[in-house]
């Protein structure tokens with residue numbers, strides 16, 4: 001009996017020792033924007049919720065401001081198992097799927113609510129799985145906002161940016177969008193945009209209000225034109241090897257934490273869109289130009305033909321589903 005009790009105690013202490021020694025699962029979450037943005041806030045909320053739901057079992061390390069990877073390198077690093085999570089803009093997945101190019105089509109969605117309706121629908125949800133053959137799993141969509149154009153000259157109509165250099169994300173649709181108005185698009189990492197603007201190596205850029213404010217682009221741009229010509233949204237991604245390799249209970253709890261973090265990030269996105277527009281206005285450094293209906297129509301007429309160049313790659317069914325979400 002004594003021997004039995006002794007071996008039970010020995011086993012119990014070994015188990016306690018192992019639990020104390022077991023290293024938490026490390027989740028490195030890399031992104032390129034500031035912490036005071038919808039994505040920065042979402043990532044920190046995910047850390048808080050995931051670590052609270054799985055105390056001692058997971059550790060989330062968030063790396064903002066391209067500290068670890070740029071969006072141009074992060075997905076490859078994820079496929080190699082060097083990083084567990086990221087949330088690149090939907091414009092950055094072109095090398096992995098044609099379908100996400102949908103979100104770059106100019107003047108497709110009338111507002112972020114329409115984007116949200118589409119993403120929650122069956123076609124939107126299917127896109128989260130569209131890169132599984134490339135070992136990437138979408139955990140959810142996250143909003144930022146509608147894009148505006150900034151420059152050092154007032155921009156009202158497409159002719160105003162003819163011949164001017166604009167930084168774009170790595171997207172052929174965005175390239176075609178700027179070429180359609182005779183501007184010169186340059187694909188550059190987000191981390192370089194401020195310096196490119198400051199040194200006048202480029203004339204302008206397109207971003208939602210939160211990035212133009214948080215990354216201080218407005219300090220080196222005299223005008224922002226409220227075009228709402230496109231959207232900037234994200235997909236939170238992880239590698240299939242990491243995700244499906246997790247114990248079921250851990251994956252389930254991380255899924256709950258991620259859904260809650262995204263809901264929080266989306267709330268921040270809506271609040272910051274209006275607040276950061278106001279911050280830019282209040283700074284007195286940048287004039288905000290609003291367009292008349294006739295001026296805006298000139299942009300629509302010039303940029304919308306870009307759809308025809310990509311509709312076969314994206315799929316007409318997806319474009320139609322997106323358009324339906326506008327109603």
Ligand code: LMR
Pocket residue numbers: 032033039071088089144169189190207211232
């Ligand atoms: C950009 O490159 O402009 C954006 O993807 C930055 C971001 O993550 O919001």
